Amino acid sequence: MADIFANAVAYEGMMGRWSARLAPLFADFAQVQDGYKLLDVGCGTGSLVQVVADRTRRSEIVGIDPAQPFIDYARRRFADPRITFDCGNGMDLPYPNDSFDQSLSLLVFMFIPQPEKAASEMRRVTRPGGTVAACTWDSGGGGLEMSAVFWEEAVRLDPAADARVERPRHCNREGQLAELWQATGLESVEETTLEIRTDFSSFDDYWLPNTHGVGPQGVYVHELSPEHRDSLRERLRRRLLADRADGPFSLRARSWAVRGTVPS
8 A cells, every 4th residue: 555644745746735825824823923932743844834934034943743754855845954853743742841932733633643642742842821723624514625526526436435535533623623722721722714725727737646645545546446547537527627628727625723822
């Protein structure tokens, strides 16, 4: 089976470009401040790190992610001495108490097996009065339309694919992040939605990233026979373009974001 997180370059084409589009909205909501020491939990290839680095001059930024290929990619990507990266687990952060002014996490909590541990760790390493914030794609009501369309057509073609659909796990429905933040003991908890458009220049701009074995969709396509893969491609093309000639199209993407303050 293809490794979901082994190919950082392929991930950038599949999901990283949308993380980069969402990151500025999340940074606004998280109220990123210049001069703060900031931790990015589940930093991936560095979408949020890039936004924070562009907006600040005096901030120290630390990214941590369990996927070594992503960390290697991020270290090559950034030469700014203010930025460092560690390979590690968000449920067991390797930092002392009160190490950061802000701890943020972009599009990761829905993948963390024990999100309560990660939230508790983010609170632990953030100083009193500091900010802890996270956001996840909304998995309800087609919030991430590019994925919803893919799996609807995959299941219509092959009902057995229903077992592979990206089911909501946790932290990706209304109220779930806020409930977690409150249970973690954070104060002034606020939850909101952040929305972007996923703009594709052509059908292949949508389809080809699914063929590189990255993410649940990519792994599913990677395992299909050539005939089945071609059938799925054609169904998706008809679904997304209908009778129009190939060209640009746009799909919606909605996320939930939460922000809270460590008690003083």
